[in-house]
Amino acid sequence: xxENKRPIIVFADDxxxxxxxxxxxxxxxxxxxxxxxxxxxxxELVVEHQxxxxxxxxxxxxxxxxxxxxxxxxxxxxSAVGIMLLSGRSSDRVEADLxxxxxxxxxxxxxxxxxxVQRINNFINREKRDH
Amino acid sequence: MPQPKIRxxxxxxxxxxxxxxxxxxxxxxxxxxxxQSVQHSFWVRVGAWALNAHITWIVLLLTLLATFLVWKxxxxxxxxxxxxxxxxxxxxxxxxxxxRMHINEQVLRGGIGLFxxxxxxxxxxxxxxxxxxxxxxEYPGIQGIGFSVHIPATRLDAHLRTIRAEGFPDYAITxxxxxxxxxxxxxxxxxDQRALGFDMFSEANLRAAMxxxxxxxxxxxxxxVRLVQEAGGEVQASIMMYLPHYKNGAPSNxxxxxxxxxxxxxxxxxxxxxxxxxxxxxxNSHTGxxxxxxxDVEVYDGTLRSADSLLxxxxxxxxxxxxPLAGSLTLTKKIDLHNNTLSLYFTTRPAFHAAFDNNKxxxxxxxxxxxxxxxxxxxxxxxxxxxxxxxxxxxxxxxDTERKLEQDKILLLNASLTEADKIKxxxxxxxxxxxxxxxxxxxxxxxxxxxxxxxxxxxxxxxPLTVVQRNALRLKILIENMMKxxxxxxxxxxxxxxxxxxxxxxxxxxxxIGPTAQDSEVGLxxxxxxxxxxxxxxxxxxxxxxMFINLISNAIKFTPRNGTVTVVASRSHxxxxxxxxxxxxxxxxxxxxxxxxxxxxFFRASTAIEASIPGVGVGLSLAHSIVRGHHGTITFDSSVDxxxxxxxxxxxxxxxxxxxxxxx
Numbered sequence: 001x002x003e004n005k006r007p008i009i010v011f012a013d014d015x016x017x018x019x020x021x022x023x024x025x026x027x028x029x030x031x032x033x034x035x036x037x038x039x040x041x042x043x044e045l046v047v048e049h050q051x052x053x054x055x056x057x058x059x060x061x062x063x064x065x066x067x068x069x070x071x072x073x074x075x076x077x078x079s080a081v082g083i084m085l086l087s088g089r090s091s092d093r094v095e096a097d098l099x100x101x102x103x104x105x106x107x108x109x110x111x112x113x114x115x116x117v118q119r120i121n122n123f124i125n126r127e128k129r130d131h
Numbered sequence: 132m133p134q135p136k137i138r139x140x141x142x143x144x145x146x147x148x149x150x151x152x153x154x155x156x157x158x159x160x161x162x163x164x165x166x167q168s169v170q171h172s173f174w175v176r177v178g179a180w181a182l183n184a185h186i187t188w189i190v191l192l193l194t195l196l197a198t199f200l201v202w203k204x205x206x207x208x209x210x211x212x213x214x215x216x217x218x219x220x221x222x223x224x225x226x227x228x229x230x231r232m233h234i235n236e237q238v239l240r241g242g243i244g245l246f247x248x249x250x251x252x253x254x255x256x257x258x259x260x261x262x263x264x265x266x267x268x269e270y271p272g273i274q275g276i277g278f279s280v281h282i283p284a285t286r287l288d289a290h291l292r293t294i295r296a297e298g299f300p301d302y303a304i305t306x307x308x309x310x311x312x313x314x315x316x317x318x319x320x321x322x323d324q325r326a327l328g329f330d331m332f333s334e335a336n337l338r339a340a341m342x343x344x345x346x347x348x349x350x351x352x353x354x355x356v357r358l359v360q361e362a363g364g365e366v367q368a369s370i371m372m373y374l375p376h377y378k379n380g381a382p383s384n385x386x387x388x389x390x391x392x393x394x395x396x397x398x399x400x401x402x403x404x405x406x407x408x409x410x411x412x413x414x415n416s417h418t419g420x421x422x423x424x425x426x427d428v429e430v431y432d433g434t435l436r437s438a439d440s441l442l443x444x445x446x447x448x449x450x451x452x453x454x455p456l457a458g459s460l461t462l463t464k465k466i467d468l469h470n471n472t473l474s475l476y477f478t479t480r481p482a483f484h485a486a487f488d489n490n491k492x493x494x495x496x497x498x499x500x501x502x503x504x505x506x507x508x509x510x511x512x513x514x515x516x517x518x519x520x521x522x523x524x525x526x527x528x529x530x531d532t533e534r535k536l537e538q539d540k541i542l543l544l545n546a547s548l549t550e551a552d553k554i555k556x557x558x559x560x561x562x563x564x565x566x567x568x569x570x571x572x573x574x575x576x577x578x579x580x581x582x583x584x585x586x587x588x589x590x591x592x593x594x595p596l597t598v599v600q601r602n603a604l605r606l607k608i609l610i611e612n613m614m615k616x617x618x619x620x621x622x623x624x625x626x627x628x629x630x631x632x633x634x635x636x637x638x639x640x641x642x643x644i645g646p647t648a649q650d651s652e653v654g655l656x657x658x659x660x661x662x663x664x665x666x667x668x669x670x671x672x673x674x675x676x677x678m679f680i681n682l683i684s685n686a687i688k689f690t691p692r693n694g695t696v697t698v699v700a701s702r703s704h705x706x707x708x709x710x711x712x713x714x715x716x717x718x719x720x721x722x723x724x725x726x727x728x729x730x731x732x733f734f735r736a737s738t739a740i741e742a743s744i745p746g747v748g749v750g751l752s753l754a755h756s757i758v759r760g761h762h763g764t765i766t767f768d769s770s771v772d773x774x775x776x777x778x779x780x781x782x783x784x785x786x787x788x789x790x791x792x793x794x795x
Contacts, residue, residue: 014743014745015568015571015572016650016651017572017576017598017601017602017650018568018571018572018575020598021571021572021575021576021579021598024579025575025578025579039743059564059743059745060743061742061743061744062742062743064743087564088563088564088566088567088568088571108567109567109568109570109571110567110570110571110573110574110575111571113575113578
């Protein structure tokens with residue numbers, strides 16, 4: 001990954017206010033952010049942009065966050081994509097562990113913007129070290 | 132005859148075996164394939180039915196039949212036994228008579244032998260010979276043994292002289308008269324004066340017997356005679372037996388020689404009364420004949436029975452001439468005595484039959500019937516016990532079934548509790564999401580607003596605050612719903628009734644919810660189809676507002692982008708004092724099979740869950756409750772992927788006296 005380029009984040013959430021919020025917050029902190037309001041659109045964005053991180057809400061129309069995550073993991077071309085889940089439901093975290101998907105991190109709504117950014121950076125730096 | 136007794140149970144056993152087989156395979160091979168097997172199974176069923184329903188009667192019938200057969204055969208055996216014993220007795224008696232005759236003949240042959248061995252046998256020698264035989268004592272009936280000599284008329288005088296010289300000076304031949312030949316008795320022991328000189332040849336009956344003896348050189352027996360020589364006593368019916376004595380050394384091969392050389396006859400009178408009495412009256416070691424006073428014996432001369440031909444009778448009753456008594460047995464034995472015949476007529480007396488175990492067949496019959504009844508009773512008891520066991524089994528099965536039903540109920544209850552638990556969990560999760568989502572926006576956009584304030588960028592501060600406001604409204608609706616839920620648990624909440632304009636309420640709502648519809652890109656339209664004042668009703672404006680916002684926000688939430696939500700308020704077309712509000716969307720719809728649950732608390736349509744549309748499932752419940760509180764109605768119609776329309780009808784006048792069932 002080119003260090004000079006801004007890391008790409010794809011965010012999918014059916015709540016438009018949250019989508020806009022994330023876009024504003026992450027863009028101002030040095031990320032390129034693409035947002036989608038359902039799982040299907042989110043997956044398309046991931047395939048198109050191959051982001052550093054796909055940040056996914058769980059409860060979404062068309063494809064749930066889990067389904068998007070599974071499809072990402074099933075696609076070898078997307079193996080470098082880190083997946084973070086963003087949800088308000090505590091049971092989603094449990095389910096995420098059970099599905100056995102390689103989930104990088106789990107963030108609970110309402111989140112703290114600084115905390116979110118730090119976790120994203122931690123993941124990106126870890127990936128850089130490993131490669 | 133015991134065949135049916137054996138065959139019947141066999142059929143039954145086969146029937147049972149077949150029955151159980153057909154039972155076990157009834158599902159896999161239920162239909163018989165050929166007519167024969169149909170017939171077979173029919174008889175099998177008949178057999179099984181008979182066995183089950185009538186086994187007691189069948190057993191009773193069979194055992195009674197068997198008893199009857201045993202009784203019958205015992206009776207026949209009894210008769211048979213009597214007949215056999217009677218016949219054996221008669222035979223033994225007959226043989227005893229014949230035996231005596233043989234003995235008599237032997238005795239006479241001894242006399243012949245004496246003559247043959249001597250030149251001359253004188254009176255004294257004869258006397259000693261007979262005395263030595265002791266025949267008279269040993270064999271009663273043989274009344275004596277004598278010798279009569281053949282005397283042609285030419286030698287009569289010499290004969291008379293000889294005998295007179297032997298110490299019988301008055302000796303003469305009786306009956307008197309001149310005849311061509313004489314055969315007077317010269318010896319007779321035990322001596323009887325009356326017999327001496329009696330010319331037996333003068334009696335036609337005796338003469339015939341004597342001539343026969345002479346001509347055949349063998350024993351001959353006369354017909355019945357009444358003996359004259361018997362001392363004193365009754366005249367006894369007797370027969371005479373003769374053996375011829377020829378001249379010593381002379382031939383006797385031809386008839387002419389026998390007639391020419393005849394010397395005389397050794398003879399013996401046999402008293403039948405004495406003979407028979409002796410035979411009947413004691414056990415005779417020679418014959419083995421037994422006394423049986425229960426059998427009457429009569430002896431007749433010849434083959435015809437008549438008073439004249441009667442020779443012997445021991446009881447004075449001539450059974451042989453009477454019709455036999457009912458139940459008594461009769462038998463005639465004929466004894467051939469050379470040229471004569473004796474008939475022995477046997478009759479059983481009642482005592483003979485009484486001596487047998489005549490009650491045996493009856494005893495068998497009674498005990499057989501008792502056994503039959505006992506066996507049947509036993510089987511009857513078994514049958515009753517079996518039926519009781521079956522009843523018990525069926526009762527236990529019922530109990531078991533009831534227990535299973537109870538179990539099923541418990542399982543069902545358990546399932547519904549599990550289901551309720553799931554609903555509760557889902558509700559809490561959904562609540563969590565519903566609270567956190569707007570909160571996330573509120574927190575995030577306030578941060579943005581603060582950033583704007585910090586940066587002195589007041590021009591843009593309204594934008595994030597609008598989002599905050601919208602999400603705060605969303606939270607407010609949610610919290611109000613929750614508060615109502617928690618406070619009342621869907622119980623009727625007292626209404627704050629006032630005169631309200633439904634049109635105004637809807638207008639205010641559309642203004643506040645409009646931005647949400649815009650964000651969702653759903654077209655929201657309000658149409659008030661009425662002149663001013665027509666939509667005024669008695670109602671609680673807060674609760675009506677909460678009801679309508681639930682219906683409208685639901686419609687927006689479940690309508691995809693570019694869909695429409697249309698709210699129409701009007702006077703009812705059918706009822707003049709009713710205001711009608713329709714909320715129509717082009718949303719995902721509700722499956723028909725879930726219609727009945729749609730107003731249930733926490734229920735969420737499957738279409739909503741599949742589309743991952745968040746919610747807690749209380750909006751419609753509350754709306755329903757509020758409409759009912761206003762004595763109105765709420766109905767809906769829906770098609771999946773086409774849309775849903777809710778119709779609320781509210782009466783214009785709220786009649787407070789109408790106390791209604793407060794539960795929903």
